[in-house]
Amino acid sequence: MSSVLSQKEYGACLMKFKERLSLSGQEDLFVLMNVSMSPFTSPSNFKQVLADAIREVAEEEVEVRFHPQAVWRTARLICRTVCL
Secondary structure, three states, X not given: XXXXXXXXXXXXXXXXXXXXXXXXXXXXXXXEOOOOOOHHHXXXXXXHHHHHHHHHHHHHHHXXXXXXXXXXXXXXXXXXXXHO
């Protein structure tokens, strides 16, 4: 699932979020959302398999588009979001 965070609607909040991701500019931010049911009803390593798959794809996509420092920050953000 994906969404767009509109600069017009989110204003200063979006600017701060983009700053934390080492992004700049007045463009809208396109984001991917990952929502899943509780992994505890599935096989024991489902959560890790899912996290690894999302991380792999995200790192490949981000690597092409951003400065290496931003790649690391984005990968950490993804890992925190998925692994927690």
